[in-house]
Amino acid sequence: MNLQEIAFYILGALLLITGGLVAFRPKPIESALWLIVNFICTSALYVLLGAHFVAVIQVLVYAGAIVVLFTFVIMLLNLNPQELGLTAAVPWTSIVLLTGTVAVIFLCLHVATPDLLKGLPVLAEDAGGWGTLENFSKVFLIKYVWSFEIAGILLLMAVLGVGLLAHHQEKKAV
């Protein structure tokens, strides 16, 4: 059991535990805060896999901007529990049904392609230059440059859309 395996098991357990806390806490502000922890654990998992740039982007964009947006909206709305529709119980039925579905799909895949679980080693060996900023940019900005540009246009459209939607109406619509 070397350090990587211990780290992987700890991170996996943390991810699942914080995921459960995100999904099943009644108040949205607690969900948002546990979501930050979840994203940081995900970032650590990416570092373990050797994907350094992706790890930093996960913290920068996901934990540092998207969840900030959620936190802002939750704080601005500042709803009392009546309006929130709190649920405190863990929905064991949903979890069992969904897990069962996924397990059935997994078993079918395992029967169809028997070497699914004997996949290639992922963590045990060195990543080489994979996941570094240089390699990533060589692929992303040369091979997938159209996707990059379309992502930029999509973001621009989203900014315009949000600006229009969230604009404070001076005259109230009837």
Add this chain to the structure above:
Amino acid sequence: MLHVWLPWLFLLGKILLFFGIVFGAVAPVMIWVERKVCALIQDRVGPNRVGPFGLLQSLADGIKLVLKEPLEPEGVVKPYYYLAPVLAVIPAALSFAIIPFGPPTTLGGLFETPQRLQISNLNVGILFLLAVSSLSVYGVALAGWSSNNKYSVMGALRASAQMISYELAAGLAVVTIVLLSGTVDLVGMVEAQAGMWHIVPGFFAFLVFLPAIFAETNRLPFDLPESEAELVVGYHTEYSGIKFGLFFLAEYAIMTSISSVCVLMFFGGWELWPGFSWNDLYTSLGLGWNTDGTVNILGTLIPIMWFVTKVCAFLFLFVWVRWTLPRFRYDQLMLIGWKRLLPLAILNITITAAVMALV
């Protein structure tokens, strides 16, 4: 035996040195500097009772903060109230993980190859600092929201909106410097400034970066969220004692790390002068020294001292600007962030990239 433990000892030494100096020495000294400089600018004397020249004033302030009664206002949301100062200190502390405070050194022959004076040599370099400073919004937002106080909530929302707006401008200025250096690695950025410091080709990037870092650290002229006159100290109104001390500490720590990054990116880090490096100085003085420190460890220590001097100059600039300029109104602040700095930063990137591609 020492051979095996040496890298770990070195890492431990770097961590202890960084945290000891920043959290043990910089904060008290900065408090004293702030009050003395404020006094001199305002044509009065400043603290001069506690110790010679008032030097022990920071110690007195620290003792006062620790011994104060930990007031807990009624109606605060307790978990977030206690979590918020911690969430403010953690990004401030993390941001020191990538800052190199000197040239790669062998420490007088202890190591065979020159070791970096960074705590960790990340592949993504300066992007780590951007990521960590985007996490510092949470301390502010939670502090304001959990305090059960209208002024705190307003201060927190304004502060968070200001911080995320100016993060963009700061990030784009960093992109320009990355273009000029050809690397995101901070040591590589300093080595790329051997001929000419990036303040010359990246002057507009510096013009964008400097207000952005003032706004990121919520310092004047961008400190409306914590303004003492308008908003009753803003998001940390309800904090007293050591909790307030933690916010204060976080602010000074992040000021130090951002000043260090500014020096590394624009002012050549530990380089003596553009075009005249320390090795040139050593050979012209006839000493056989090297910045590696292989011949004499002073060859490394002097550039480190020079770097620290530059960072101190920047910290003095922070304090000087604070007591000189009036603060911006909130709408002026947002206008500057979005309508002035952001287009300037984008234009700067475009022009820099075009010039670099054509020349």
Add this chain to the structure above:
Amino acid sequence: MSFSIAHILFICFGLFVIGASGFLIRKNAISMLICLELMLNAVNISLVGFGRMHGNEGGHSLYFLVITVAACETAIALAIILNLFRLRRSIRLDDATVLKG
């Protein structure tokens, strides 16, 4: 023992199931969006894991696009929720039944 893609997929599936069940039981829109982010995060983990398995950077590129789409969708959904809140003073999706057939 050496790690295979199955370890990462296990985490990914676990997170996805947890996110999906959280999404299904929630009554207010913001919590549903948060669980949606959890599901997207699970898919991102599997993307990067598969990229590591095959050794090319295509997983990273698709990760970037998924993050972009997630950010846009979060922003627009939150704007819509704010408008819903302004109209009805409630973000419970059980109350938004005007178009129900």
